[in-house]
Amino acid sequence: MFKFKTPSQKTKEIMSKVASSEINNIDFEQSAIDKIKDLTGHEQVKITSSGNNSIFIALSAIEGDIIIPDQGGWHGFKQIAKFLNKNIITLKTDLGIINPNYIDELDIMENSALIYTSFAGYCAEQDTKAISKYCKNNKIITIEDASAGIGDKEKKLGRHSDIILASTGSPKIINVGSGGFISTDNDEIFKKTALPQKLSKTSQIVCSGIDSELDNVSEKLEFTLNATCYLKKHLENTIHKDKRGVNVIIPHEDAKSISWNLKKSLTTDKSGFITTCPNYNRIKQKAIAIEIKNLDYSCLKEEYLDKIIEELRINNLQ
Structure with a gap:
């Protein structure tokens, strides 16, 4: 059985100690802010109650x-923009990939x-x-939701945009169960x-969890990226096969029935993967997404990944 990703034991213990006032002499909010500044390169950071906030x-x-x-974004973008009565313009993409020329x-x-x-x-x-270079030249502000990309060792993600934000809910890379952040160099x-x-x-309890998870966020992201790369290497028909990602999407006309079969054979202790x-949050064509980002890091070893590959082949997704 596969395990769904939860906050690390260290994070849970620290949050518990803060909640019980066993630890009350550390400003975890400021500590987390300082670590986020290092990751994003921005001078201003606010911890928030959620990614959507x-x-x-x-x-x-x-x-x-x-x-x-x-496609390939987050449905909250449109929902929140509508609530704020903003004019929304939809940008054509290449299966979610943004081409600045568009x-x-x-x-x-x-x-x-x-x-x-x-x-x-x-x-x-x-x-x-x-994207950032094009937008700067055309006086367009870039807002990057780096919930899945924060801590990128190559510094390609969560680094170049005018505003960088993230959710730290479950099962994000910074996995606390709630909370988020926003960073920028734009005073306005x-x-x-x-x-x-x-x-x-938000509370010092959540901030202590974020602070703890930030200590090894780069390693966790790298582990997830490597696991996804392993799957893409052993599977033929995947979307954006040559790009880094934290899930694998495989197009198929009978995606719904095959997904039911996979859920029966690739079981988890909690929510599925x-x-x-x-799906707007993925791609707008029939396909199956294997959400590697949802799995506990103990389940990203080759023995588990080989099990996923085996089941995909049984269901003719190789």
């Missing part, structure tokens, strides 16, 4: 249009922003450096959003 703060500061990818085709206002995830549909890293972002920041405050497409 981080998105709410970021979009609240934008005066122009909100540009979102046509932005040329858009008619957008000044002071607009592009919001996207580090990994398109979790399966393929975005070229954040090229936080000046304009005092009220939503105030409404999104098999999802189906079409």
Whole structure:
């Protein structure tokens, strides 16, 4: 049986000690902020109560249009932009991958922003450096949801965007069960959003968990990326096969029935790690997604990955 990813034992113990006031002399919020600054390269960081609240703060500061990818993003982008009564523009992508040249085709206002995830549909890293360069040259603010990409050792993800935000809920790379953060070098972002920041405050308990998880976030992300790479290497028909990701997406016309078979054979102790497409958060065509990011790190060893490959082959997904 596979195990669903949960906060590490160390993180749970620290959070428990803070909750019981056994530890009460450490400012975990400031410690976590300092670590996030090192990861993002930004001078200003706020810890929030959730990833969606981080998105709410970021979009609240934008005066122009909100540009979102046509697939491979996060449905909260559109929901929150709508709630804020922002004008939403959908950007054509290559199965979630953003091509800056496509932005040329858009008619957008000044002071607009592009919001996207580090990994398109979790399966393929975005070229954040090229996206950021294009947008800076065209006075478009970039907002990167780095929930799955924070801590990238190659510093390609969670590093180049004007605003970087993340969820630290389960089963994210920073896996606390709740919380999030937002970082930027743009003073105006936080000046304009005092009220939503105030409404999104969190506790020292959550901050202690985030602080703990940040200590080895780069190693955990690297472990996840390597596991996904192993699967892509042994499977033929995967989306964005040559790109780093934290899940594997395999197109198939009979995705729904095959996913049921896989869920029966690849069982977990909690929530599953098999999802189906079409799904805005993944790709908008029939496919099966193997959510490696959802698995406990003990289940990312070759023996478990080989079991996944075997079951995929049995179901003619090789």
